[in-house]
Amino acid sequence: MTQPPASGTARVAVVIPAYNEEETVGEVVRAGLSLTPEVVVxxxxxxxxxxxxxxxxxxxxxxxxxxxxxxxxLHAALQATSAELVVMLDADLTGLTRTHLELLIQPVQSGTLDMSIGVFEGGGFVTDWGNKLTPHLSGQRACRREWLLGVPHLGTERWPEPAITAHLKATGARWDYVVLGQVAQVVKEKKRGFWKGAQARTRMYADLLTFHARRKRS
Known part of the structure; x- marks a missing residue:
């Protein structure tokens, strides 16, 4: 079900779930503050x-x-704000600017989309390739806070993107991808060392790709 367009004065909050991202979270927060004074980590x-x-x-x-x-x-961050619209960001981004955030939020503010999903381009081979291979797993999104809180199992999924994507289909929401030029993510192998990073990446994709099978069994 599509939502009515948000008013031009609708409050916007940036919400950032973060785990051991002390090196990059400050940069992401400052980018968020360039759009709105309400940034929740x-x-x-x-x-x-x-x-x-x-x-x-x-x-x-x-x-x-x-x-x-x-x-x-993510659920905790959403509970900490009452803003009508939210921009969801990962905490390990580099190169993020206000222009990128405006590209994400404007289609939702205007009522053109119920959700916009950011995909990387030109930020680096590894993150560009991974994002384009599985764009539906992107953590950069904008939508109504109320809609996002309505995603089944949102607070219990270790990686919530598949649940969000499934809810898009279930609700008939209008969504599209938005290109975020020159934005990248710090890859796990760089943050944690090659072997620990590779193991973490494997666990992440195993959890992401088994979402539907797990939900059928529950």
Missing amino acids: ASDGSSDHTARAAALAGAQVVELRENAGKGAA
């Missing part, structure tokens, strides 16, 4: 200084005691 049981870095950059910070997954962190 939910630190998902981080063992580093993610929460401190986010707060120093100007974000409102919610701290989860334990690492419960991106879905739980």
Whole structure:
């Protein structure tokens, strides 16, 4: 079901689930603050200084005691704001600007789309390739907060993107991809070292790609 267009004065919040992203979360927060004064970071049981870095950059910070997954962190961030519209961002982005965020939010503000999904282009081979191979798994999105809170199992999915995509189909929402030029993500292999990063990536894709099978069994 499509939603009516948002008014030009509708509040916008940027929500950022984060786990051990102290090196990059500040940059993402500052980009978010260039769009709106309301930026919420939910630190998902981080063992580093993610929460401190986010707060120093100007974000409102919610701290989860334990690492419960991106879905739980996203849900906590959404609960910490009452803004009508939200821009959802990953905490490990580089090259993000206000222009990118405006590209994401404007189709939702105008009522053209119910959700816009950002895909990378020109930010780097690895992230460009991975994003284009599985664009439906992108963590850069804009939509109505109420709609996102209505996604079944949002707070219990370690990686919530498949659940969000399934809800797009179930609700008949209008959505499209938006190109985010020169934006990239810091790959897990760089953040954690090659072997630990590769293991984390394997676990992530295993969880993402088994979403439908797990939900059929539940």
